[in-house]
Amino acid sequence: MDHLVSKLTYVHLALWIAVVVSESLGLSSVQPQNVDLYFPTPIAEGDDLTMNCRFKVDQNSSIYQVKWYKGNREIFRYTQKESPPKKSFPLSHVIVDEKQSDMNKLVLRKVPLALRGVISCEVSFEPSFQTIIKTSQLLVVSKPKTRPSLTVEFYPLNKPNSKTGVETVMVKKDDVLTANCTAGPSIPSPNITFFINGENYNSIKLGVLERKQEVTVDPVNKTEIRWASLRLQISYAHFVAHKIRVRCEATLFNLYNETSDQYEAERFRETVMLPSSYGGVYGKNGAGWSMGCGGGKSPVIFGRLVWSIAIVGAVQLVLLLTTLSNTTP
Template identity: 30%
Template sequence: MLWGFVYAFLLLFLRNEVLCLNDVVLEMDPAIVDKGGTSKLRCSYDLQGAPLYTVKWYRGNHEFYRYTPKEHPSTKTFTLPGVNVDLQQSNEHQVVLQDVGFNLSGKFSCEVTTDAPLFSTKTVSKEMLVVVLPSDSPNIITDKSFYDIGDVLRANCSSPPSRPAATLTFILNNIVVCAKCNTIKTPVADLFSVDLSLDLPLFESHFHGGLLTLKCVSRIGDLYQQDSQITFSNARDPVPAKVTANNHSTANGTRNIRFLMLLIYLACVF
């Protein structure tokens, strides 16, 4: 009899526990933030009629904001380097962060707890990424203004500082040609500039109608993509062998006709 009562109580307790707190969701607007920008973190939840005890916000394992409706004041902040909370726009459902820095890239969490008699806690997390995108498209420099078959195409592509660092790719006449590419990433303050160099021997297959089009693509994941290109319109194809042979035969034919006319003239004179 006693075990039956305990079992029924546990079922009731667990049922109320499940119903007390549902659908806890964390949203970031935006989740990818420009350095120095603002992001709104919103935590929505369904208390199922239970009273709210507290909502806590964390960056990693460090709490930086708390909302407790039964306390006065109801909001409390905790010092964390780089975290600047807009108190006027923050409440039990959201936290607004201002002047976001690189150190805030990482995991943010919202922890919701219901009040007595049935305490229930749920935590949800989401990643934030703080970025600086390149200020301009990549720049290409080559060692020559035109190229022939057998030449070595030497080129350099550079991308303005960014964070994360950009990935550069050389494309020649729509074909990726980075088998012998060398990438150098250079720190610039808190950012990274990237240089990509290319040394490519040119064969007949590289030329399309006498043209070479070299493109450099700068990419940062799905966040950014820009490209620059140079077309060498005076790149020269070799003269076909049959053209040379035809010109040589024509010259020989002209000399033979002139010699025959000279013989005829001398015969008439003498």
Template identity: 30%
Template sequence: MLIIRAFFSFIIVSGTCWRCMCYSRIQELGSPRQKLDGLRHVRVFVPVAVKEGDNAVLMCFFDLNGDSLYSVKWYKGGREMYRYMPREVPSVKVFPITGLSDLFIEKTKSNGTHLFLKKVTINLSGRYSCEVSADAPSFRTALVSGDMNIVVVPSAFPEIKGMKARYKLGDTLEVQCVSKDSRPAANLTWSLNGRVLDSEYVKQANIKRDSEKGLETAVSTLTLSLHHHHFVGGRIKAKCTASIHNIYWQTTENSAGEEKPKDAEPSTSISKDALQPSNVPKEGQKKDDSANSRGHCCYCASHIFERLKASYVRVPFSLQLVCLYILRYNIIS
């Protein structure tokens, strides 16, 4: 079969090119090539954020595709700190890094794909790189990196400041939320009665840095003109949420009541002269006889009763009964 195909190629192509054509055809049919890609698909998984004092696990995965693994190395900021070589004894080696005395690698839990860090501190934030090297036949090397942040979470809940006990319609609600001593500064969001507020009502968080502690404090201000729909059941509930990456989330909620305007109340004060009829004897004048006194008493009770009604004063029922009783039976006091 090979001789026949070469013969036809010689007839079609003249000159020296027929040799190249015949050779290429023979290679394709007689000895097919074996494709060995070797080391590829190196990928690293570095946690984005880890709470200070917790353990951290860094992972590095790869496909050898026919190659043999020569070594896996981990770097912190370009300096080697860990090496795994399966053909050596011991296979795991740890290298100290100057200035990072708080870097502790658990050898028994680390291998060619996993790197176990114990009780990380804030100094260990930064870039970590995994370098994978293959042995024969490809001798390939690949380096992949990822960043890790060590987080110091606040020791207390966020605090809402400046909230009054009561607000009226049209008042301005202006309160602050403070989340102290963290790194990085907490992200602060506001909600009112369970609904997240738009950014137009929130002043962008102000970050205060403590150079001695190396920690940060976040401050956010909410300013909102209150309307009827802001009061649910006669109250408003303002909530502040502080969060850092996916490892810290705390909320604080304060509430205030609605102060309703007082209704206009009629004056309840009645002058002394208004309660005294005009024909009642004044001081120093001679009093009338008993008949006149009876008439004056009845007139007085009637006059007081009418004056109270005219003044829109709510007359107690007991007083009404007394006046009516006096008028009915002409009782002399």
């Protein structure tokens, strides 16, 4: 028993000596003050990327090695005491620029879509060989190659002209506008915003009947196409300078922002035929009635009435002046 107690005493003494020595050398306090991993995200597929791993250590330690990982696959390492200190590891479509990379940064060229995911920076310190790992999520985006496409249709709520059966191509109050916008393919799908006369119509607005969006995914390359639809009942408030202008905009983070061609339609002015003797029409513009060009069979417009009145007045004036001149002594 005494023999066992003496052995335990020696062990405790040895441990105590080790603690004292480590504290005197500063080994027990070898802790990085901070390790920061940062890089721009999202990034567009095919762009270059610089990832930074910054760190500070206390005065009694130094950097032994820095490793970079994509998931659990090592991409690049920097070992300070080796020659050469840099070493990259093959990973599908990942191009490491060793010349520009160093202990604090990793430079990649033409980043592939496959690089998206967890990126890690592993820092080892000596003499303790303590290891600190920092991770962050990288998002790589595949942008659309084209602008969004827009189609616009108007459905007149009023019945077609009973005589001709032809609907006007102009836009009237209470017509229903249907705008369809398609953007993509991309990864992920872009956001779509509709604009009516320059005003964002993705929020609650006057006359909006329905909004719909759908995303379809290609089963092979996993690219996405977004389709969006807006149905709007037209009122006089939707016209600016007698026109309605429709466009859609597609955005993908801060990497893609494109606008479709703009669609324009003019307001149809309702007309009321005057008797044939007037040879013209009146047009209702929503704010009141105004004179306009005729649409009847007579080629003479309403201006003919004005000219007739002017001519009659002129003749009467001439006759009056003639009469006065004859009666003057």
